[in-house]
Amino acid sequence: xxxxxxxxxxxxxxxxxxxxxxxxxxxxxxxxxxxxxxxxxxxxxxxxxxxxxxxxxxxxxxxxxxxxxxxxxxxxxxxxxxxxxxxxxxxxxxxxxxxxxxxxxxxxxxxxxxxxxxxxxxxxxxxxxxxxxxxxxxxxxxxxxxxxxxxxxxxxxxxxxxxxxxxxxxxxxxxxxxxxxxxxxxxxxxxxxxxxxxxxxxxxxxxxxxxxxxxxxxxxxxxxxxxxxxxxxxxxxxxxxxxxxxxxxxxxxxxxxxxxxxxxxxxxxxxxxxxxxxxxxxxxxxxxxxxxxxxxxxxxxxxxxxxxxxxxxxxxxxxxxxxxxxxxxxxxxxxxxxxxxxxxxxxxxxxxxxxxxxxxxxxxxxxxxxxxxxxxxxxxxxxxxxxxxxxxxxxxxxxxxxxxxxxxxxxxxxxxxxxxx
Numbered sequence: 001x002x003x004x005x006x007x008x009x010x011x012x013x014x015x016x017x018x019x020x021x022x023x024x025x026x027x028x029x030x031x032x033x034x035x036x037x038x039x040x041x042x043x044x045x046x047x048x049x050x051x052x053x054x055x056x057x058x059x060x061x062x063x064x065x066x067x068x069x070x071x072x073x074x075x076x077x078x079x080x081x082x083x084x085x086x087x088x089x090x091x092x093x094x095x096x097x098x099x100x101x102x103x104x105x106x107x108x109x110x111x112x113x114x115x116x117x118x119x120x121x122x123x124x125x126x127x128x129x130x131x132x133x134x135x136x137x138x139x140x141x142x143x144x145x146x147x148x149x150x151x152x153x154x155x156x157x158x159x160x161x162x163x164x165x166x167x168x169x170x171x172x173x174x175x176x177x178x179x180x181x182x183x184x185x186x187x188x189x190x191x192x193x194x195x196x197x198x199x200x201x202x203x204x205x206x207x208x209x210x211x212x213x214x215x216x217x218x219x220x221x222x223x224x225x226x227x228x229x230x231x232x233x234x235x236x237x238x239x240x241x242x243x244x245x246x247x248x249x250x251x252x253x254x255x256x257x258x259x260x261x262x263x264x265x266x267x268x269x270x271x272x273x274x275x276x277x278x279x280x281x282x283x284x285x286x287x288x289x290x291x292x293x294x295x296x297x298x299x300x301x302x303x304x305x306x307x308x309x310x311x312x313x314x315x316x317x318x319x320x321x322x323x324x325x326x327x328x329x330x331x332x333x334x335x336x337x338x339x340x341x342x343x344x345x346x347x348x349x350x351x352x353x354x355x356x357x358x359x360x361x362x363x364x365x366x367x368x369x370x371x372x373x374x375x376x377x378x379x380x381x382x383x384x385x386x387x388x389x390x391x392x393x394x395x396x397x398x399x400x401x402x403x404x405x406x407x408x409x410x411x412x413x414x415x416x417x418x419x420x421x
Contacts, residue, residue, distance in 0.1 A: 002075035002115055003198045021187035022179070027067055028190050029179055031213035034060060038241070043265055045253040046146045047245045051139035057241045059132045062125060064214070064238070069122040071211055075115060078192045080199035081208045083118070084110050092228040148256060207282045215279030216272055216298075222283060223295040233295065240302060247302050250309035260308050268301040 009016040038060065040046075047053040072083040087104055091097040106113030158164075182189070190212065194205050210218055217234045224230035255261045275294045281287045 002073060006074045017187075018183065021183045024191060025179055025182045025187065027070070028211075028213070029175065030063070031067070033175075034063065035213070039269065041146075042241075042244065043255050044146055044148055045248070045255065047241075047248070048253060049139070049143040049146065050245050052136065052143060053245065054242060055132060055136040055139055057238065059129060059136055060241075061238055062129050062132060066122060066125040066129065067213070068210070069118040069125070072118050073115070073122060074195060075199050076195035077197040077199050077203075077205060078194035078208070080110065080201075081205055082210050083114070085208055086210075087114070089227070089231050092231055146253075149254065209280055212276060212280070215277075216275040217279075219275040219279035219291045220295045220298065222279070223288075223291040233299075237298065240299065244302060247306045248309070249306035249313075251313050255305075258309055258312050260312060261305055264301065264305060264308060268297070271297050271301075 006020070010020055011017075013019075038056070041053065041056070068086065072079045087110060088101060090100045090104060093100055102108060104114070104117070105111065106117060192209075192211075209215065217237050220237050221230040221234040224233055250258060250261075252258065255265055271294050275291065275298065278287050278291045278294065
């Protein structure tokens, strides 16, 4: 009955084919954007805003559950057997597993009662997702957004409109054009061919697998011989994201500031893609062995990332101690009374050579004669002027109000997070 209703919508309802095609491809596009969003947040250290991160991961779990219930509803050959496999996982629960499965099925096997219950879940959960999305935005409004540099931008804020609204509108328009192209020319390129065959309770497909956005989790499930162990690992593949903030050992706020962590991250992304491919293949060699190895690396990435960060931070500290010298470049902030603004300068501009601490200040006072604030002397840190110019070029409005203690502290933290100080 369910399969025939989908057929009726596509063939008899005006523009029914378009509605179904948009529904299918929007779901695929949404998961693609979600994975990009989570990957970007992981790379740029957005998980430091834990309220935003935890609500986002919870929203991801809810979206995955909603997508699975929707995948079953057409009641095709692949969707039916996928529901049979996934729903039977609860039987791995000790003692009460079989009773829970019967309660979910509404009988002793997946049937029409199960379909009605999944339809109810698929209809209700989007409203819950809207509420969770509002909570996600509320946390974001409280903490503020991150940025690719992983630095504090509290003193260089910009308006949401028209800076971000126009940028986001361009992204939405490009995505909409790509979606329309997919619906118009390749509406079912991401749909398994078995989904167009009515479900047959007596004919099991040769290879049962979910949609592409669940394949990495399905590969992790298959990599463990134990049924209970595979289910636990599959759930942990998403739940582990909750613990990423606790595994972060770096001083800086972004993986972009750690060279070896960047390499490790992109290897992990490639590993995720390989797991997706492995999940779509049949259970045979070499896919069994490769799936096991990829699963191990998928979970080991998170603690290894913390160790690599610790090693990089400490290796740089060791290099700084070995290079310790009294003759070093200086960055100096001073108040220019003529232009009525804070300015910076560095020792190579005074004769093109380096000065010791006391000699530099005596020379600077004799040449300039301006009143200076000693708190702007960073004589204990090595710094290259090209890095300073790059930092100032990134945030041209970030150095206003330097006479304010709070703004001054934020500016210093910005340079330290960028690795300059």
